[in-house]
Amino acid sequence: MPKQVDHRERRETIARALWRVVEQRGVAHLTMREVAQEAGISHGALQHYFASRGAMLSFAMDFAAEQTSLRVGRGLQELGDRPHPRDVLRLMLTETLPLHADARATSRMSAAYVLEALHDEDVHARARDGLLQGRALVEQLIRQAIADGHIPPDRDPATETNLLLALTGFTPLIELDVIDTRDVLTAVDQYLDRLFTGEGQQ
Amino acid sequence: MPKQVDHRERRETIARALWRVVEQRGVAHLTMREVAQEAGISHGALQHYFASRGAMLSFAMDFAAEQTSLRVGRGLQELGDRPHPRDVLRLMLTETLPLHADARATSRMSAAYVLEALHDEDVHARARDGLLQGRALVEQLIRQAIADGHIPPDRDPATETNLLLALTGFTPLIELDVIDTRDVLTAVDQYLDRLFTGEGQQ
Numbered sequence: 043m044p045k046q047v048d049h050r051e052r053r054e055t056i057a058r059a060l061w062r063v064v065e066q067r068g069v070a071h072l073t074m075r076e077v078a079q080e081a082g083i084s085h086g087a088l089q090h091y092f093a094s095r096g097a098m099l100s101f102a103m104d105f106a107a108e109q110t111s112l113r114v115g116r117g118l119q120e121l122g123d124r125p126h127p128r129d130v131l132r133l134m135l136t137e138t139l140p141l142h143a144d145a146r147a148t149s150r151m152s153a154a155y156v157l158e159a160l161h162d163e164d165v166h167a168r169a170r171d172g173l174l175q176g177r178a179l180v181e182q183l184i185r186q187a188i189a190d191g192h193i194p195p196d197r198d199p200a201t202e203t204n205l206l207l208a209l210t211g212f213t214p215l216i217e218l219d220v221i222d223t224r225d226v227l228t229a230v231d232q233y234l235d236r237l238f239t240g241e242g243q244q
Numbered sequence: 245m246p247k248q249v250d251h252r253e254r255r256e257t258i259a260r261a262l263w264r265v266v267e268q269r270g271v272a273h274l275t276m277r278e279v280a281q282e283a284g285i286s287h288g289a290l291q292h293y294f295a296s297r298g299a300m301l302s303f304a305m306d307f308a309a310e311q312t313s314l315r316v317g318r319g320l321q322e323l324g325d326r327p328h329p330r331d332v333l334r335l336m337l338t339e340t341l342p343l344h345a346d347a348r349a350t351s352r353m354s355a356a357y358v359l360e361a362l363h364d365e366d367v368h369a370r371a372r373d374g375l376l377q378g379r380a381l382v383e384q385l386i387r388q389a390i391a392d393g394h395i396p397p398d399r400d401p402a403t404e405t406n407l408l409l410a411l412t413g414f415t416p417l418i419e420l421d422v423i424d425t426r427d428v429l430t431a432v433d434q435y436l437d438r439l440f441t442g443e444g445q446q
Contacts, residue, residue: 065362066363067363068359068360068362068363069271069272069359070271070272070274070275070360072272073272150359150362153355153358153359154359156355156416156419156420157270157271157352157355157356157359158270158272159419159420160267160270160352160419161268161269161270166420166421169420170420170421170422173416173417173420173422174422177422177423198434200427201427201430201431201434204414204417204423204427204428204431205411205431205434205435207413207417207422207423208410208411208412208413208414208417208431209407209410209411209413210410210413210416211409211410211411211412211413211414211415212406212410212413213413214358214375214412215375215406215409215410217358217361217362218358218361218368218371218372218375219368219372220372220375220376220379220409221379221406221409225402225403225406226406228403229403229406229407229410232400232403232407233407236438
């Protein structure tokens with residue numbers, strides 16, 4: 043089905059153009075007109091692919107989440123057959139932080155999406171669903187790590203999950219050059235070391 | 245000097261109008277024209293107070309930071325004469341999270357400001373300075389708490405400061421209803437309990 047492939051490719055091209063607008067010009071310029079211009083297509087052609095600005099944003103955000111998952115997936119392959127849960131959580135956390143160009147693009151897209159969600163119910167619902175899915179995945183990993191004796195059994199899985207998710211708050215601190223990459227990774231490792239203190243107790 | 249007072253009052257009225265635009269309509273609507281309209285003044289009158297959009301945003305952000313400081317100050321008074329450093333840090337952290345209407349307004353203003361900083365060097369420099377000042381204050385509190393035996397001496401003050409600041413990452417999770425207020429406070433308290441494990445060792 044070459045036509046569907048083309049369709050998908052074209053939507054991805056548009057999503058990447060949208061990211062560039064967010065990254066280079068800012069969310070104030072996130073209009074269908076500017077995205078069409080950046081993608082090198084007409085406003086009418088863009089409307090053929092996305093009925094509304096919200097639909098375009100949601101696709102761009104889904105695509106960003108997909109790209110982040112792919113990066114995490116590649117990182118997991120490098121961790122080998124039976125990766126340690128600490129390394130898996132570290133990878134998931136650090137790939138959502140703007141520590142390199144690809145992650146920066148998806149991270150800025152996410153920040154713009156959250157602000158958009160405050161004024162658009164559909165975007166809010168979709169953003170929430172995405173985060174809840176991510177949250178469930180992290181909680182599952184933490185529960186398993188507790189069961190396997192890597193994390194002490196007195197830790198509450200839900201609370202530990204919430205704290206790990208909150209550490210994405212490094213994002214604005216990195217973007218504004220308040221904390222440098224090395225110090226962010228030091229803090230993340232320190233945090234994970236204190237979470238994974240159940241080693242060898244099995 | 246009633247004239248200066250008026251000037252200040254007028255600027256604050258404009259800053260509050262700007263917050264409302266950010267909160268109710270979103271950062272895409274953050275133009276001088278829409279802020280003037282929300283504040284009930286002419287575009288020309290707004291330009292009399294702020295030479296540029298960046299200057300207007302910076303004042304609104306300074307004002308937001310000031311309001312947050314005032315809230316923290318009021319909270320400190322309630323903590324009594326010699327507040328425990330754990331309570332001080334808890335207050336500072338929770339007042340930056342969108343847990344009530346005032347904090348929500350200043351928090352959304354901050355999020356918009358960070359996105360703006362990515363495309364505006366002046367805004368970036370000012371936002372960075374503000375965060376570095378806040379960071380220095382938190383680090384000073386943590387160093388003192390270590391010196392006073394409230395936090396174990398093997399904790400690195402810089403890393404602990406960075407981790408505490410990163411916990412502002414609860415913000416999007418609260419805004420998108422991923423984690424409710426009660427669970428956020430549970431996680432914050434759990435985190436602080438584990439930081440302040442030096443009690444009584446003095």
